[in-house]
Amino acid sequence: MNIYLKNLNRVVALGGGHGLGRVMSSLSYLGSKLTGIVVTSDNGGSSGRIRQSEGGIAWGDLRNCLNQLITKHNAISNIFNYRFKGTGDLSGHNLGNLLLKALDNFSIRPLEAVNIIRALFKIKSFLIPMTEKAVDLVAIDKNDVLVYGETAIDVLQSPPKYLKLYPDVSPTIEGLKSINEADLILIGPGSFYTSLIPILLIKEIALSLKNTTAVVVFIDNLSNEISLAASSLTIFEKVLIMEKYIGEKIIDVLIVTPNVNIKGVENRLIIKDFLEDVNIPYNHDIFLLKKALDKVIKLKILN
Template identity: 35%
Template sequence: MSETKLPKVVIIGGGTGLPVLLRGLKKYNIDITAVVTVADDGGSSGRLRDELDIPPPGDVRNVLAALSEVEPLIEDLFQHRFNTGNGLSGHSLGNLLLAAMTTIRGDFVTAIREMSKVLNVRGKVLPAANQSVVLHAEMEDGTIVSGESKIPYSGKKVKRVFLSPEKVEPLPETLEEISSADLIIIGPGSLYTSILPNLLVPKIGEAVCEAKAKKVYICNVMTQAGETLSYKASDHVQALYDHMARPFIDTILVNNENIPANVQERYTKELALPVEVDEDKLQAIGLEIIQDNLIRYEDGVIRHDTDKVASLLYSMIDVT
């Protein structure tokens, strides 16, 4: 008797948004593949990337932790960040373990697979490429800013982002997962520095555009200074379309819950405002709009409500 095939869901992103979403999705009986950016060049990840010439492990570490099914103490250990120690300060244990496994196995992807076994990870975690890439941004004034961590602080408006080297290869497995997916989820996360670095890897963006699966974009709740200042929901989508040179998203998931004044005040200091949902424009570009109360608060910080969003996404899966 053959096993029932689980619905295949591919999630593309990075940063803090992706792990939040995955913690909710892993509760469902689905086949999860997370495609994670390798453009990070800041903090512990950036140091290990430069010193050991390996892809940055930080975003992958957070996704592995989110999808792990181990005792909380083991996850806490994996996520532990050293605050003192000459050379150790600032590094997380998980980053060091991924770096060590990459050195032992000689390959970042193999290291992720081995750590996935140790952490009993629910699903697959695949880097967008098996090597580091550098993210560059061309600003509206024509200047180029290089480095994912530097782009949001340039004080200028992003026109487009691009990668080097140009000929970086994605994993064949990643392309297979995308082409056979039942649902492809893009975001949430920083538009130019967490989402687009994945889609700009040669063949990945094309595979997403060509895939038969329904494609859902989870729009950020707040604008982000240095990336999406004053962007409406349609501006986020248009930026994705401009970089892929074609429309490819079927559905946009947006928050319609009011942000409390005290929380907005905190974000105003960061020049961040709630993303305006311009329904007419979204409908004009052919998108199905799903609006709901999608947020929760952690110490005054806005996060997507992982259970609510996961439930909505699961309801979209069509395997007929």
């Protein structure tokens, strides 16, 4: 199993949160051949509170991915994932987020903070923030009203007309290099507007994706999102929106559940399968996802 994936030199996954974490966990056996480029524009929860008081990037999605790549859990990893309870100032904060921010303050750049944690837990795969500059997601809603920040965009009742990053930021150079070297690029699963689209809004990343020779795969969610705006989108509309921001028709393969309406995308390679983890509802099973991606390589790259 998974004999085809092992033949690739560089696999790059784009996204954030639990979705990207599952993809990284599924393919972690690829070691240094695997790179995750992680969204850093979250302004909610523990990450948002740290950003409000200390500035910088959002650490939550990076911390989540690091957690899912830890193969040997011990006292140190449990401390890294500890979330404070109670009603005090620390309530709701994840210690991993605070640790990453503290390392960022000691380090020259955020990527170094991530690499220190990778070294601590012996994680071979790379995790790279989409940018090392503070940035927020901004939307124009259906009434041409400016909506600022991911938490506000998540509660929109209908799809926004337009999304952008504020301010304009440059990508992490290492992340851009990994895209340019990729054989396989994975987008998703994850919150469509707030975990997937922000990475595509960085001009240099969009340009690299536009010019890539890699096979590009969109992995759809297993269930409707909590966000009403995102949950109303068909698979065709999601592909259309992503490719509008990239500026090119680049998505070669869609991995979806068997009940998804594929009208409008029939000309792409469609992998339809039951991929849900029976123990973690609405999350991809890491072994079934690995099998589906191996099928993609067999059908799309080696044929």
